[in-house]
Amino acid sequence: MLTEPSLHVDANADRTTTVRLSGEIRAENVPTVRGTFESVGGSGPLIVDLTDVGYLDSAAVALLFDVASERGLELVLGPGCAVFAVIQVSGIDQLATLRSVR
Numbered sequence: 001m002l003t004e005p006s007l008h009v010d011a012n013a014d015r016t017t018t019v020r021l022s023g024e025i026r027a028e029n030v031p032t033v034r035g036t037f038e039s040v041g042g043s044g045p046l047i048v049d050l051t052d053v054g055y056l057d058s059a060a061v062a063l064l065f066d067v068a069s070e071r072g073l074e075l076v077l078g079p080g081c082a083v084f085a086v087i088q089v090s091g092i093d094q095l096a097t098l099r100s101v102r
């Protein structure tokens with residue numbers, strides 16, 4: 001059974017927006033994540049916290065590339081982030097800013 005990822009949206013004091021994701025981001029639930037990304041306001045790049053994401057498939061990576069090229073993207077990767085290797089191998093770090101949380 002496919003479950004939707006957990007999404008939490010925060011408006012930051014500097015008028016940016018952070019979307020915290022958790023769970024698995026797959027082709028089947030990318031439309032939900034995309035809809036959330038499109039509905040949030042804020043200025044500047046979208047900040048996406050992937051610290052609690054356990055899996056990203058190619059559709060999820062493609063979504064991150066879309067956001068990075070359309071709006072700008074900052075990815076937050078906490079300690080032991082399960083998808084860190086996927087982010088590195090994908091090359092998204094060439095378009096997005098990566099921030100590590102300690």
